[in-house]
Amino acid sequence: MNARAEASNSRLDTVKLAVAVALLVGGIFAFYFFADYSTLLRVIGLLAIGAAAVAIALQTARGRRLWQFVGDSRAEIRKVVWPTRQETMQTTLVVMAMVLVLGIILWVFDSILMSLVRFLVGRGG
CATH class of the missing domain: 1.10.287 (Helix Hairpins)
Structure with missing residues (x-):
């Protein structure tokens, strides 16, 4: 039933x-x-x-x-315990700083590798 x-x-x-x-x-x-x-x-x-x-x-x-x-x-x-305005701003600044630092590091590595490839290929250097 x-x-x-x-x-x-x-x-x-x-x-x-x-x-x-x-x-x-x-x-x-x-x-x-x-x-x-x-x-x-x-x-x-x-x-x-x-x-x-x-x-x-x-x-x-x-x-x-x-x-x-x-x-x-x-x-x-x-x-949920939402972050305060100050915590949000601090976290945002840390993220922006890390993005900038990693961007510079990757740019340096790219420049070094590009120079190395140019040297090996024989096109300048």
Whole structure:
């Protein structure tokens, strides 16, 4: 009995997701079909249809899992200790200095290797 109920819920979820997708596709089609009407009205209509599609999609198991994931993500973001402005500036300056130093080192190595190749080939030096 339980497997039958799960299969029924799965089919119902599939139907709900199909209806949500059909609403979105229909809303986008209607947005361009009614190009003669005000853009504001078309955008409001598209937003309303989109909200209805999201509301239908959230009634499925996948939609509930997605909503739970969003909530968990927001909770984790609140736990992050963000760097202060001073820490950000110091880190940025260190990165810029290291890029400059490594750029100079690579330029020196390139110049040395180019001079060596020119000497070996016999084209100047």
